[in-house]
Amino acid sequence: MKRAVTIKDIAKKLNIAPSTVSRALKDHKNISDATKRKVKELAEQLNYQPNFMATSLKNNTSNVIGVVIPEFIHYFFSTVLSGIEDIAYDQGYRVIFTQSSENYDREVKNIHTLLANRVDGILMSISKNTDNFEHIKCIKANGVPLVLFDRITKEVEADYIVINDFFAAKNAVSHLIKTGCKEIAFFGTLNNLLITQNRKNGYKDALREARIPIKKELMFNADSYEEAYSTVFQILNSQTPIDAIFTVNDSSAIGALTALKEFGKRVPEDVSIIGFTDSMISRVCEPPLTTISQNGYKIGQEATKILLERIKNNDDYIEYSTTVLKTELLLRGTTK
Incomplete structure (x- = not known):
């Protein structure tokens, strides 16, 4: 294997001190422009690459x-x-x-x-x-x-x-309520992530504020495309009434949208959907997905x-x- 070019190799070819090469590569103010140019040109010709590990050990920073x-x-x-x-x-x-x-x-x-x-x-x-x-x-x-x-x-x-996950979720669910939705499903996860808890609490608070009952049977562990897809079929086959779905990410929303369309449901006429992320697919699916931009x-x-x-x-x-x-x-x- 060919040995890596070092500062010493450059210094030897130019007949200057290794310290001069090092400072020239760093554009030190005490090194002339002519020397800097010669050092950098030769370094490029020899494919010189700085040894970041050595620098890290020397300066205690990487x-x-x-x-x-x-x-x-x-x-x-x-x-x-x-x-x-x-x-x-x-x-x-x-x-x-x-x-x-x-x-x-x-x-x-x-x-x-x-x-x-x-x-x-x-x-x-x-x-x-x-x-x-x-x-x-x-x-x-x-x-x-x-x-x-x-x-x-x-x-x-x-x-x-x-982001303010609680407010973002509450605002989204409040919008669904303003458009006439009352049987709103929550597609999230059962894990202990703080963002999931905050989004679920925002969902609940919007329902509570509108005096709509919070139903455990409308809260599902479905935070992926596959889980959301199968959950929608589970809901519709059980004839559980829903008129909206709020999901914790766009992937779940697209899974729900796909299942609803396959089942013959119209979106948003029969069931509205709001996702969370503003992913690229949310803009090109049919119909385009209402979602929350996280930036x-x-x-x-x-x-x-x-x-x-x-x-x-x-x-x-x-x-x-x-x-x-x-x-x-x-x-x-x-x-x-």
């Missing part, structure tokens, strides 16, 4: 941040990643992305891998199956700044960046800005903050 999310394939998280990468790139940071695939053990391994790679900070959204938070506390114990976004836990002190790109940007500020001031005590971003109910074709 200029790398780590990210742990539940799923890359989820539209919301993909937009968050774009926001993270754009801010990190602008500030000279590289990013290591990992996914837990909604698996607790994998999430734990991801954290250990990032810490072993000496990342300067970690951005994280927990898996829906995480109910033990010792691995997250381990981040703090190692002195690594942490920002939790979207799926957070109050079991760990950190900066949080979230994942902005969440990623703001979370990264907060983390980089933490990294910069890691030795200073700064009180932890909670940033709440606005959502928007986007009215489309699946509601009246």
